[in-house]
Amino acid sequence: MRALLLALLTTITPLHAAELILALPAGSRSWSTAELLTHPQAQQIEIANDVSYKHSMSYRAVPLAALLAGVQPGDHLQAVALDGFAAELPAAPLLSKTGSRAWLAVEDPARPWPPLAAGKPSAGPFYLVWSNPQAANIGPEQWPFQVAKIRQLASVTERFPALLPAATASADVQSGFALFQKNCLACHRLNAVGDSQFGPDLNIPHNPTEYFAADFLTAYIRDPQSMRRWPQGKMPGFSEAVLSESELSQLLAYLRHMTGRKVDSW
Template sequence: MNQRALWIGLLTLLPFTHLHAAELTLELGNGSQRLSSTQLLAHPQAQRVKISDDVSYKRSMHYRAVPLAALLDGVQPGDHLQLVASDGFAAELSAAPILSQTGSQAWLAIEDPAQPWPVLGKSKPSAGPFYLVWQNPAASQIGPEQWPFQLTAIRKLAPVEQRFPQLLPAADASPAVQAGFAQYQKNCMACHRLNGAGDSQLGPDLNIPHNPTEYFSGDFLTRYIRDPQSLRRWPQGKMPGFAVEVLSDKELGELVEYLGHMTGRKMQP
């Protein structure tokens, strides 16, 4: 038997999960910890959960999952978390809804290498190996951007306002602009930067060199946010549309107010 054949033979003797187990990194202010999918699938609180109206799969799904709160040792409701995906998506989220015993329930779904999840679409992988899913998301106003999939890391960080002052509106900005800043953090920041500020590596900067309010005239920007493909049909386009159930007309107007306000506050990265 040659060396290559011997190596292949030895690999077949290893457990499948040891070959394909993924790792999730936790950085919660007390050092860095890595948990493999094998460890998480065997977690004492792991159980089978049903997720109705799954944001990524657009249908009901069942997962083996762990309450995310069970993994956040030392995290307090007032803390701020960032959940990072392998494609550069970086969701910003208060710890409060994750730790709450009422309202929405946050679960870390774990893909079993022996029972892989469905793919998300043609030529796309699954939502695994780790995926933040929610039961009863409406109770805590959890939006689609708070369902990050293909997770690689969860970090406890300072709030966005402290980490990225380049995103702050002027102190005398209107209440609508201030509210729009909150909508930006919830719905846009996971994919985009603004003034170079943010940790996402996915979408373009929304102020440098030009703000979308500078090149979308009339109501085209709001129409684009509602349904990007209706204005710019592009098979590779990744931006989802934001339905009125997710972002109300009032909230969308506030978001556009914030973006317009920031045209006067451009800062080079």
């Protein structure tokens, strides 16, 4: 009964006015749906090839930079979604007013967005979208939807030293660590650290490089449903346009490296 109630609440929440919490250097505040829809800089925008909807979408949106009072380009932010997805976001591209531009799309309760898929809710009530994302190499994990909170935090390396590769690790491993932060940390923990509660830990008790043959792990990352088909699977596939072959090799190098740096917390 509780699971059914939670499912119903998740489905209907975007149809009602909501609140977005911002915890930033200038202080914490909440923005209601109504306040954001009538924000002085709110406007109608067109997003081509929307990452979540897989086609062009039109939104009432506010430039995210207009909401980030006191945030500096070198700062680090995190967007937390209703389902526990936690996107780690460097501030610089969020503040940019040229090239790739970040927008907070706001779902109007009177004009709800379509569901993301049959039986699923919409991307609302708040959704971080990008115009011209290719200019700054913005990846799919940097488009968090159903956002509930945006907060400033210390960098990933400061908060979670258990994620760090050895100082003597190769350049490929170091690059793989950066790719892990961008593409994996929003859903997964590693060595029992990370803020997301969405996906399994990728190092304890076992690292996927320990139980997947290399070719199968690559295929799984490219298209999870091709390896394990189940209706509730949520992991997206990472195409070569998102993660090139060389980048995927670097990511796997980082994961293999971390098998030798497990923490004793299982």
